Amino acid sequence: MNLFEKNDNKPLxxxxxxxxxRQTVEERLPALWVSGEVANFTQAASGxxxxxxxxxxxxxxxxxxxxxxxxxxxxxxEGEAVEVMAQPSIYTPRGRFQLMVRFMRPAGGAGERYQAFVERKKNWAARGWFDTAQKQALxxxxxxxxxxxxxxxxxxxxxxxxxxxxxxxxxxxIYPAPAQGTxxxxxxxxxxxxxxxxxxxxVLIVCRGGGGIEDLWAYNEELVVSAxxxxxxxxxxxxxxxxxxTLADFAADVRASTPTGAAVAAVPNGAELSVRLRAVVAAFYRQTQREISEHSQRLDWxxxxxNKLNAFVATKNTVYQRAVIQFATVTGQYEMACRRQFENAAARLHLPTFSSQKATINNLSHRLLLAAKRRYLIAEQDTTRHQQTLTALDPQRTLERGYSIVRDANTRIVSDGKKLRPYDSLNIVFAHGNAQVTVKTASDGEMAKSPSHKPVQ
Structure with a gap:
């Protein structure tokens, strides 16, 4: 058909x-061998x-x-040099010229682009540009x-x-830059x-969509890799x-397989961080509650x-005071009895009073009283020290520092808020006085974080 002849028919x-x-190309151009470099290779689902x-x-x-x-x-x-046996044709849905390949074989070497890629990778690796030791942590x-x-x-x-x-x-x-071009x-x-x-x-993300070695070649240039x-x-x-x-991937501190992967590598997952943080806070709260409960039990003990030690010391102090009084009484009575016996014996013998023996007796009596007083002072100091220790450990002092004791209707100490129920009656003991309260709401402690939470009334 001659397309240049005058034709009165409608246009094609x-x-x-x-x-x-297509018919003209396929008839005029037979199947022939063509050599070149492979780029932008894809394999469709059809095979x-x-x-x-x-x-x-x-x-x-x-x-x-x-x-x-x-x-x-x-x-x-990508970039491999091949020889193909192909039939020139036109893909009519797109009006695109193409080669219908029937056979492919290696051309005996790599293409120019691929060969340049290999050479640059080797040379820049020798410079230390790809060393792991120099990469920065994110x-x-x-x-x-x-x-x-x-x-x-x-x-x-x-x-x-x-x-x-x-x-x-x-x-x-965003630092705009073209993905390809001269x-x-x-x-x-x-x-x-x-x-x-x-x-x-x-952190800086360098990203680009997919493509062949030609499309990605800018990221193999020395300017980019050096930067x-x-x-x-x-x-x-x-x-x-x-x-x-690309060679830029080897030089980067972190290389991701896709742009989306680069974003994933650059920042953590906020939702996962939130879950981990809540778990840590919950564990800390449980540990704090456990320690408070243990300390409360120790305080009760x-x-x-x-209280038992106070009663014991008070009893021993009373016994000691009585013993001191009895000792002083017996000592005085014994001294007077000895003196009377001595005087009676002197009178019967019609002898003058033995002043030296009397002085010895007086001296012994004085020493005996001094010894009793020292024993009393030592016991009094021990008692004072015990009283000071009891005062320091007195629960009343703890209450005066701002703490309080909460007891339920059965007078048991309450240390776990989770066991309380609305309308439970509680008795709160302060340093001075106490108060009867009724539970309005109770929780395991999370309500303390909400500004709208009201205290127990």
């Missing part, structure tokens, strides 16, 4: 035109392979049906996150949504330097899909013991 429809074009075959000056879309690639080797690597709970990415890309939206879901209060600063590497490096100079964020290595701010990369790999 697009679908008819593309069908004629078909879709990729771009390119060289330094051009590229062409390719499709290899599942019935052909099933007989081929494993899928090609802060546990950053207040501000910086993002270097394209404002028109879906990756930035995914990162912002994930950050909001995990930690809604986080501050975000000046993309320069602008990405400039954005990283700007974030470091301004010191506005604690990441020399950044004073910890950097998390989320570039491409899980299988994509000490009170009972001190």
């Amino acid at each position: 429809s697009i679908s008819k035109f593309l069908l004629i074009a 078909h392979w879709y990729f771009v075959l390119r060289d330094a000056d051009g590229q062409v879309d390719c499709m290899m049906p599942g019935r052909y690639n099933a007989l081929s080797r494993t899928p090609p690597n 802060p546990f709970l950053p207040k501000t996150i910086g993002i270097v990415g394209s404002v028109a890309g879906a990756a930035l939206h995914d990162v912002l949504q994930t950050l909001h879901n995990r930690l809604p209060a986080i501050n975000v600063i 000046d993309a590497a320069q602008k990405i490096a400039t954005a990283i330097h700007t974030a470091g100079r301004r010191v506005e964020c604690e 990441i290595v020399n950044s004073s701010i910890p950097i998390v990369t989320g570039i491409g899909h899980e299988t994509d790999e 000490t009170t009972i013991t001190m």
